[in-house]
Amino acid sequence: MFKQLGLIGCGLIGGSFALALKQAGWVARVCGYSATKATMNLAKEMGVIDEICLDAPSAVRGSDLVLIAIPVQAIEDCLREIAPHIDTDCLVMDVGSTKANIADAAKAFLGDKLSQFVPAHPIAGKELAGVSEASPTLFKDRPLILTPSEITNLDFIERANKVWTQLGSKVHKMSPTEHDAAFAAVSHLPHLIAFAYMNGLIKQRDHDQFLSVAGPGFRDFSRIAGSDPKVWRDIFLANRKNLKEQITHFKNELQAIEHFIDNEDSASIVECIKASQVARNEWIINQ
Amino acid sequence: MFKQLGLIGCGLIGGSFALALKQAGWVARVCGYSATKATMNLAKEMGVIDEICLDAPSAVRGSDLVLIAIPVQAIEDCLREIAPHIDTDCLVMDVGSTKANIADAAKAFLGDKLSQFVPAHPIAGKELAGVSEASPTLFKDRPLILTPSEITNLDFIERANKVWTQLGSKVHKMSPTEHDAAFAAVSHLPHLIAFAYMNGLIKQRDHDQFLSVAGPGFRDFSRIAGSDPKVWRDIFLANRKNLKEQITHFKNELQAIEHFIDNEDSASIVECIKASQVARNEWIINQ
Numbered sequence: 001m002f003k004q005l006g007l008i009g010c011g012l013i014g015g016s017f018a019l020a021l022k023q024a025g026w027v028a029r030v031c032g033y034s035a036t037k038a039t040m041n042l043a044k045e046m047g048v049i050d051e052i053c054l055d056a057p058s059a060v061r062g063s064d065l066v067l068i069a070i071p072v073q074a075i076e077d078c079l080r081e082i083a084p085h086i087d088t089d090c091l092v093m094d095v096g097s098t099k100a101n102i103a104d105a106a107k108a109f110l111g112d113k114l115s116q117f118v119p120a121h122p123i124a125g126k127e128l129a130g131v132s133e134a135s136p137t138l139f140k141d142r143p144l145i146l147t148p149s150e151i152t153n154l155d156f157i158e159r160a161n162k163v164w165t166q167l168g169s170k171v172h173k174m175s176p177t178e179h180d181a182a183f184a185a186v187s188h189l190p191h192l193i194a195f196a197y198m199n200g201l202i203k204q205r206d207h208d209q210f211l212s213v214a215g216p217g218f219r220d221f222s223r224i225a226g227s228d229p230k231v232w233r234d235i236f237l238a239n240r241k242n243l244k245e246q247i248t249h250f251k252n253e254l255q256a257i258e259h260f261i262d263n264e265d266s267a268s269i270v271e272c273i274k275a276s277q278v279a280r281n282e283w284i285i286n287q
Numbered sequence: 288m289f290k291q292l293g294l295i296g297c298g299l300i301g302g303s304f305a306l307a308l309k310q311a312g313w314v315a316r317v318c319g320y321s322a323t324k325a326t327m328n329l330a331k332e333m334g335v336i337d338e339i340c341l342d343a344p345s346a347v348r349g350s351d352l353v354l355i356a357i358p359v360q361a362i363e364d365c366l367r368e369i370a371p372h373i374d375t376d377c378l379v380m381d382v383g384s385t386k387a388n389i390a391d392a393a394k395a396f397l398g399d400k401l402s403q404f405v406p407a408h409p410i411a412g413k414e415l416a417g418v419s420e421a422s423p424t425l426f427k428d429r430p431l432i433l434t435p436s437e438i439t440n441l442d443f444i445e446r447a448n449k450v451w452t453q454l455g456s457k458v459h460k461m462s463p464t465e466h467d468a469a470f471a472a473v474s475h476l477p478h479l480i481a482f483a484y485m486n487g488l489i490k491q492r493d494h495d496q497f498l499s500v501a502g503p504g505f506r507d508f509s510r511i512a513g514s515d516p517k518v519w520r521d522i523f524l525a526n527r528k529n530l531k532e533q534i535t536h537f538k539n540e541l542q543a544i545e546h547f548i549d550n551e552d553s554a555s556i557v558e559c560i561k562a563s564q565v566a567r568n569e570w571i572i573n574q
Contacts, residue, residue, distance in 0.1 A: 123502030143500050172500060179500075185488055186501040190508040193480060196544050198563035200536035201472055211570050213430050213459060213466075214473035215410030219574070220507040221477040226567035229560035233553055240548050247545060249487035257483050258534060261527050266520055273516035276485035280513035283498050287506070 002027045006063030008056045008078060010034040010043040013095050013122065014069030015134030018048045020167045023136040033059040034131075035070075043131045057085040065163075068094040072234035076105035079117075086113045091159050093120045097183060097231075098238040099147045099176035106149070115153040118160040121145040121179065122169060123187075129228055140168030147176045184242030189250060191232055192243065194225035289314045293350030295343045295365060297321040297330040300382050300409065301356030302421030305335045307454045310423045320346040321418075322357075330418045344372040352450075355381040360521035363392035366404075373400045378446050380407045384470065384518075385525040386434040386463035393436070402440040405447040408432040408466065409456060410474075416515055427455030434463045471529030476537060478519055479530065481512035 007014050010032045021027040032049030033056050034040045040052045053059040060082045075096050096102050106117050123143040144164045148157045260268040292314045294301050308314040319336030320343050321327045327339045340346040347369045362383050383389050393404050410430040431451045435444045547555040
């Protein structure tokens with residue numbers, strides 16, 4: 001049970017976290033800061049936050065739990081800004097989608113508060129973002145990755161584990177490096193592909209006619225093509241080394257299938273699709 | 288109202304068509320043929336078909352409606368085989384995902400029955416295939432493309448239109464050429480990308496760890512990676528000219544984004560994602 005959550009970023013993820021903690025009776029009061037006034041007003045109207053703060057340090061002061069839920073690139077500045085205001089018993093977490101860059105920033109800026117910082121990454125999303133989409137069940141049955149450093153205090157790691165478990169998340173632990181390699185593969189590359197695909201489509205003269213007959217396959221495949229530009233710019237730049245490696249794996253396979261089609265190599269095409277089918281079906285069964 | 292549906296291929300699409308027609312009271316009796324005995328037995332147990340036929344011509348004889356719902360490459364042979372057995376008042380439709388090759392086969396094999404053939408393509412799919420997944424509501428609110436030729440009898444086109452409209456489909460008309468160009472863009476390329484992506488992923492040593500943290504974005508993006516190998520081999524080969532063109536559009540955009548990332552060109556990355564986001568959001572609003 002926490003007496004005060006300082007919420008920095010009152011969007012879909014931050015808002016859902018606050019709602020879920022409140023619903024569980026795990027927090028008495030939420031002080032929220034967001035870059036835009038409209039978001040904070042809406043968050044307050046919705047009961048996501050109890051008090052509007054004028055800057056990030058104001059949300060941190062007096063809090064025993066802080067969640068930083070803003071785009072990846074902004075987290076670095078935020079850590080620098082709030083460091084002097086973190087109470088000695090306050091658990092600080094971010095929810096950024098890349099972790100090595102945040103680990104570096106934390107080391108650079110948090111000083112003796114570094115041991116209280118437990119980076120987290122909840123694997124939860126929705127077609128639409130924003131606090132209006134916030135839901136207390138967003139994290140239920142979803143993976144949640146913690147990437148503590150070697151000097152993170154074990155007691156704080158355990159508190160973080162308990163909070164997310166309480167919200168229904170399945171908690172994994174990884175190093176920041178392992179995390180970024182894994183997410184380049186299963187999240188960042190799919191987003192990059194979806195954006196490239198959609199741009200390739202809409203630049204064609206007949207794209208309206210094409211889109212008029214698109215069906216459920218297109219709908220699901222392209223869902224992530226509707227993701228937020230600044231969030232994903234930050235992720236691509238922060239994790240570009242791993243992302244480049246994943247693009248190479250993908251392009252090699254794309255070239256292989258193209259080659260099979262050019263040569264009407266029916267057996268190799270079937271083999272390739274079969275491998276994909278088996279892997280996808282195994283994955284979905286394990287969910 | 289039809290007296291007998293001859294169903295060639297009793298899978299997800301064919302089975303759903305038969306169930307929907309029966310539920311609407313539009314067909315008195317369904318005679319079905321499928322390549323495997325187990326499928327036909329299950330289809331009969333489920334009430335999808337009333338009579339098991341030993342070959343395609345047996346399903347066609349005496350029918351006033353025939354639906355060919357088998358993989359694209361097999362449709363050509365099927366048309367040749369059934370042509371002599373089609374009654375003069377029988378409406379014949381296929382549900383293949385490519386249309387130019389089927390138009391060619393129909394011209395070559397159907398003779399004076401060509402005017403009764405109305406190629407159709409229902410844009411409906413499911414995570415899993417097979418007659419066990421058949422549902423009478425599969426076509427409801429889904430696009431359905433008819434690609435009649437210049438010599439198709441208008442009365443038969445109108446009958447086809449009425450049948451699919453009755454099942455809840457939104458009927459479009461296109462030429463086979465327009466159809467194949469559109470579906471290369473909004474369906475065939477996404478499938479090819481999904482297969483390539485999944486192969487690129489599972490060939491990596493750490494793919495189990497990667498997959499263990501995959502979330503809802505991965506789930507939706509990769510759904511079509513679980514599609515049927517033979518169905519998609521046939522589609523890729525039948526529509527390879529259009530598909531190659533779409534691959535080129537996609538690769539150009541992929542290269543552009545890679546270039547922006549290499550150069551840390553933040554503004555161009557945002558612009559590219561923004562274009563994708565706007566297009567995807569416009570599309571989903573129109574659904």
